[in-house]
Amino acid sequence: MATASAVVVGGGLAGLAAAVGLAGQGVRVTVLESRGRLGGRAGSFTDPTTGQMVDACQHVSMGCCTNLAHFLRTAGVDHLLAPQPKLYFVTPDRRTSVFKADPWPAPFHLGRALMGAHYLTPLDKLRVGYGLVRMLAEHPDADPPLLPWLKAHRQNARTIERFWAIVLTSALNETVDRVGLKYARKVFRDGFVRHRDGFTVHVPTVPLGRLYGDELRAWLSAHNVEVRENAGVKRLAMGEKGLRGVELRDGSTLSADWYVLAVPFDRVIDVLPEELVAREPYFANVKNLTASPITSVHLWFDRPVMKLPHAVLIDCLGQWVFDRGEVAPGEFYLQVVVSAARDLKGLGRDEIQRRIVDELARVFPPVGLAKLLRAKVVTEHTATFSAVPGIDQWRPVQASPVANLAVAGDWTATGWPATMEGAVRSGYLAAEAILARAGRPAKLVQPELGA
Numbered sequence: 001m002a003t004a005s006a007v008v009v010g011g012g013l014a015g016l017a018a019a020v021g022l023a024g025q026g027v028r029v030t031v032l033e034s035r036g037r038l039g040g041r042a043g044s045f046t047d048p049t050t051g052q053m054v055d056a057c058q059h060v061s062m063g064c065c066t067n068l069a070h071f072l073r074t075a076g077v078d079h080l081l082a083p084q085p086k087l088y089f090v091t092p093d094r095r096t097s098v099f100k101a102d103p104w105p106a107p108f109h110l111g112r113a114l115m116g117a118h119y120l121t122p123l124d125k126l127r128v129g130y131g132l133v134r135m136l137a138e139h140p141d142a143d144p145p146l147l148p149w150l151k152a153h154r155q156n157a158r159t160i161e162r163f164w165a166i167v168l169t170s171a172l173n174e175t176v177d178r179v180g181l182k183y184a185r186k187v188f189r190d191g192f193v194r195h196r197d198g199f200t201v202h203v204p205t206v207p208l209g210r211l212y213g214d215e216l217r218a219w220l221s222a223h224n225v226e227v228r229e230n231a232g233v234k235r236l237a238m239g240e241k242g243l244r245g246v247e248l249r250d251g252s253t254l255s256a257d258w259y260v261l262a263v264p265f266d267r268v269i270d271v272l273p274e275e276l277v278a279r280e281p282y283f284a285n286v287k288n289l290t291a292s293p294i295t296s297v298h299l300w301f302d303r304p305v306m307k308l309p310h311a312v313l314i315d316c317l318g319q320w321v322f323d324r325g326e327v328a329p330g331e332f333y334l335q336v337v338v339s340a341a342r343d344l345k346g347l348g349r350d351e352i353q354r355r356i357v358d359e360l361a362r363v364f365p366p367v368g369l370a371k372l373l374r375a376k377v378v379t380e381h382t383a384t385f386s387a388v389p390g391i392d393q394w395r396p397v398q399a400s401p402v403a404n405l406a407v408a409g410d411w412t413a414t415g416w417p418a419t420m421e422g423a424v425r426s427g428y429l430a431a432e433a434i435l436a437r438a439g440r441p442a443k444l445v446q447p448e449l450g451a
Ligand SMILES: Cc1cc2nc3c(=O)[nH]c(=O)nc-3n(C[C@H](O)[C@H](O)[C@H](O)COP(=O)(O)OP(=O)(O)OC[C@H]3O[C@@H](n4cnc5c(N)ncnc54)[C@H](O)[C@@H]3O)c2cc1C
Pocket: 009, 010, 011, 012, 013, 014, 015, 032, 033, 034, 035, 038, 039, 040, 041, 042, 056, 057, 058, 059, 060, 061, 231, 232, 233, 234, 262, 263, 264, 267, 271, 294, 295, 380, 382, 383, 384, 408, 409, 410, 411, 418, 419, 420, 421, 422, 423
């Protein structure tokens, strides 16, 4: 096994985690990435007007994301995220509720924070408490449509909009009328109930291109992983007993003992041999996944406009706003995220920007006094798969029916929604599947917080 080789197609977090997992067990790995950078959707671009590295969209992690944390620790970059011990919830009337844990054991650590939410009435809070208890009592695999479930469990329009939707739309990148119960329950159980550190939001202090940049590359190169960027794969080639190689877009080919296909779900079918997709529902099922968009609005002002490091916006178009501080002399950078951004379709970038800036000016008056130096609106139309009820029936396990091929990606069967944690977990699971088939089983997936 020490001389075994693997080709990983896709240099997003799933592919990189598979590479880290396999390399740690002595496998010689080549990562083929079609773009000129690593990190996939969790990546940055260079702004042509300023040369600054800008995230396509702000990414955050949570305390319950144990595999991502392990991956970052392994690569030596975990110090590039800052935990946020407090979350700030702000309404258009500028009132703010601070959400922080008390020094009590879970699940009581957040009780007082919930009771202090100014945007819910005392009766609403009782409704929410009742809904949470009933949700946690559901079977972990039960996945009926969430909205009827919420209504059947005493939730009213206010608790749905101002509590359930506020948490779930960002966590699942989908609206409450489209998601199933299973992943909603997982968000509340893992994030808020199971362990007192689960809810802590971790925000990168550097652009994602730096987080998944030089240190990670140095780790990979020190562990016999060759990373080839601008190396798009055209097709996987079948042999008699499994894959015999990959054909690159430049016409070259590459073969190895093992393969990990770690591309987004909407790219999988393109690179697989047609006869394989026709023969194996395992692959054809991926066509049933659908996508949900995210829009991020990047704003550079001539002065500081927020006193908070971030805010969760209630009853607003923007859902989260992050203050990224002074990124260049005299340039103060905010990013606003709109998850499940279907309603913005057709509005045009200028209109989206105008609505977001107007809204921010109402919530944070200094915005109205500041000069907007630059702005950028980025919509990722296929940001993540949509966690509709019953979605897991279409998500394949990592060990594929092809003997020497594993698949990875946030869309594979991880038990997690589409997140960096899900992607890393899938990469570790894919590496485990290969190691098991190679007769050298290893445990790479990390225990859940509180397990
Ligand atoms: C706007 C946005 C905001 C998000 N916010 C958060 C957040 O706050 N927190 C969070 O946890 N998650 C967030 N996510 C989700 C997170 O980014 C993804 O779940 C995760 O990065 C997916 O990783 P992946 O490796 O599965 O896929 P990807 O990152 O898509 O990686 C796949 C890689 O394969 C490459 N590729 C594709 N085709 C080929 C080919 N033919 N040959 C070679 N390479 C190929 C792609 O270029 C890409 O680099 C967000 C996603 C988006 C889009």
